[in-house]
Amino acid sequence: MSALAQLRSMGAIGGEHLSLPAFSVSDHAMTEFQPILLDLPLPIVTPRLLIRPTMPGDGPATHEAMTETFDQLKQWMPWTSKSIEPPETTEANIRIAYSQFIQHQDFRMNGFEREGGRPVVFTGLHRPKWHIRSFEIGYWVRKNAQGNGYAAEATNALARYAFDVLEARRVEISHAEGNLASRAIIRKLGFEHECTKRLAHVLPDGSFVNDERYVLLSPHSLPHLEVAWG
16 A cells, blocks of 8 residues: 555544554655655644643643533543543543654644643644545633633634645534534634534434534635744
8 A cells, every 4th residue: 555545544533533553655655745744833822822732741631621621521522431531541542642643643732821831722633634635623622711712712723724834725623413612613713514414423422413514615714813833
């Protein structure tokens, strides 16, 4: 299998960060596009947030935020379980995510308040489809930081980053039917509703609901935001 064919099979599903096989570089692949060679300017800085890759050592703070927000996460996020995972599992998943970031298979990130450094939004660019330059944004905000517009600010910044740095043609985002808070953020940012995938979203309780999918084809419809990176 060529490196490009392998790249077409890479991705992570929403918040479910999968452990994916690494690829090797053959002589034949040297002339093909290799995402791993992209130098990504980071961090991403907005007026209130500093967004950087999730890194080893982020486990304790992430687990604290998950515990605080678990009653909401277990309603919508398919990667949650019936009970809070152990702190060691959180750290292990973060290290897997960091390895995927290095290999440019998935881009899981944390957003920190610039004043105080508290992690408040957990986000990323997922399911990269390099052959069509498509990426999907996911996010959640810790409970005691909700209502401050952090999800919209981080999503706006990541969409701009995808178009400007990763040369995206499509930036996608979705929400489970009934998740009105997510829908409001998505519409506020100017994403267009593309389709409804019937009974395609599995909730943590095992029930199936529709998956509402949205797309952005350029950054021009995004609300104004001062953002920089590097």
